[in-house]
Amino acid sequence: MIRTRLLKSGIALWAAMCAVPSVHAQAAYPNRPVTLVVQSVPGAITDQMARLYGERMARVLGQPVLIENMGGAGGLLAFRRVARAEPDGYTLLVTVNTVLAQPHLSAKAGYAMKDFSAVGEMGRSSSLLVTSANSPYKSLADLIEAARKSPGTVSYGSSGIGTTNHLNVEMLASRARVKFLHVPYKGVAAAVPDVAGGRLDFVMPTASSTTELLNAGMLLALAISSAERSPRYPDVPTLAELGYPDSGFEIWCGVLGPARLPPDVIKRLEAAMEAARGDKDLVQVLAGAGQHISPVRTAGQFEAVLKDEDVKLQDLIKRANITID
Template sequence: MPTRRSALSLALAAGFAPSALRAQSDAAWRPTRPIRLVVPFAPGGSNDIVGRIVAETAGQILGQPVVIENRAGAGSVIGAEVVARAAPDGYTLLINSSHPTVPAIVARVPYNTINDFVGVAVAGFSPYVLVANPQLPARNAQELLALLKANPGRYNLATAGIGSGVHVAAELFRSSSQVEVEFVHYRGGGPSVAALLAGEAQLGTPTMASSIGQTRGGGLRPLAVLAEQRVPALPDVPSAPEAGMPAVVLEEYFPVLAPVGTPAPVVAALSAAFRDSIQQNAAKLNEMAGVSPRAGYETPEQVVNLIRESMDRFTTILRAAGVRPE
């Protein structure tokens, strides 16, 4: 059997530099222990649901489990910081639909949203949904708007936390519709939907993933999907323009990120596994979470550029609503 020294000699004799030999070896990177996928929200929210769907198959492809770790708090900042500070070795990843919203609303983010991460994949896109507790006397969006305008400040709107995409959707709804509602910020999409079901909050703009079961089952009343057109996951629910709210259009997406400095061959292996998993689970993502994969985010640069563009848009929405970083 050739020794490492003889293999290196043969490679050099064939014209390969040591760096090329390392690159060939690294290109076949495979994890040797479980990978943790940090979800910076409580269980039951959209990131948790989507993360668990894609993690299982990605782990099978990689040959090691991809384990979900919920690290809720501060509108995703706590979990994202865990990943930003983790060793860049491929064993700690982040899935966070709120990643581009945080800089617009948190004054002292303890990491750089762009420069401290590298893109792995985008698990899909999904619009937010305007919903109401069934006890609220509003059967459609226009009745809700009339009710809110007649009772300024009386009703509570549940969000998934300050800086979450749900918060941005809520601000867009409040400012575009010129209504006064009280925001109540919960520690993730799951708790916010639970508050809606319990009547602690009367309306919300949850992600489709965290609310689709309740809207289909009647626990929540869907009034509009915040999209340009109706979506297959909720075909009977009007789009925002159909509901008379053409400016209230917003979708979330699910970037999977690794710490900056993660070697390119490791990122490539992770990216390939997650993209394969996302495609294999496309029907399941749509059925369970109302999430649809989309082409065009196959490279780290494409993923990061999407986040950068979203940061600009979300900041514009929040500034127009009078929201300043705190």
């Protein structure tokens, strides 16, 4: 009897001792560098955002925040890497809306949104629908009317199938019940000058991509995707004002982690991101790049955005029969 009790006590003590390091390891997060895997090459807006936030988050986390660029394949390399990572908070993804679209565009995406945990939004920007200043289309109504009269002839450029500047236009086309001619480019930056020169009818990139040519009077903005008019472009009506509510989306940049990320790790990252948002220099740099910090401040709020937009994009891609397979 005594021997049995001693054995049970020894087992209990051993179990308690084994449990202690686990508790301490969780409480100590992070105890080594955190890596932000960026879906773009160095210099792109997602890369800039990752570096701005990473530097400031490191101060709160007490550990370095490293940047790992994995551009190419439409972001798939980065998406798959983080989706398959350990859910310990040390490997995170910095991405934009395209992460939602890829699984609906291809059965070979290699991941689904259930493979991720929402961490937080970094910033967002509006898209401007612009045409040449010399274009016959002086309003969105002119553009839509022309597309209705001659389906598939009014052209627009994008940086490729499934990108934000492609899906934004397709969402408008779906709501307006028209068909545009899609002309994919290697990057939207190459499409904008073609619009200014009259070789392409319109494009719908982030507002910052068009600022220089708008200011030079070479482009005309017909609509903006934001819910309200932009202080930067007060004379440009929103899509909703023009009769097309829910016809576009803002481009967000945010942080995701692998599925099953522990709640305490998410809370720690949330606090670090919120501290970064309070940095005046960060806010100023974002504004200069046409970005702003939205009311989406928590992981829960960001998750709600992801779920809502995922449903919309799935519906759009299915109805418009968009695929990259």
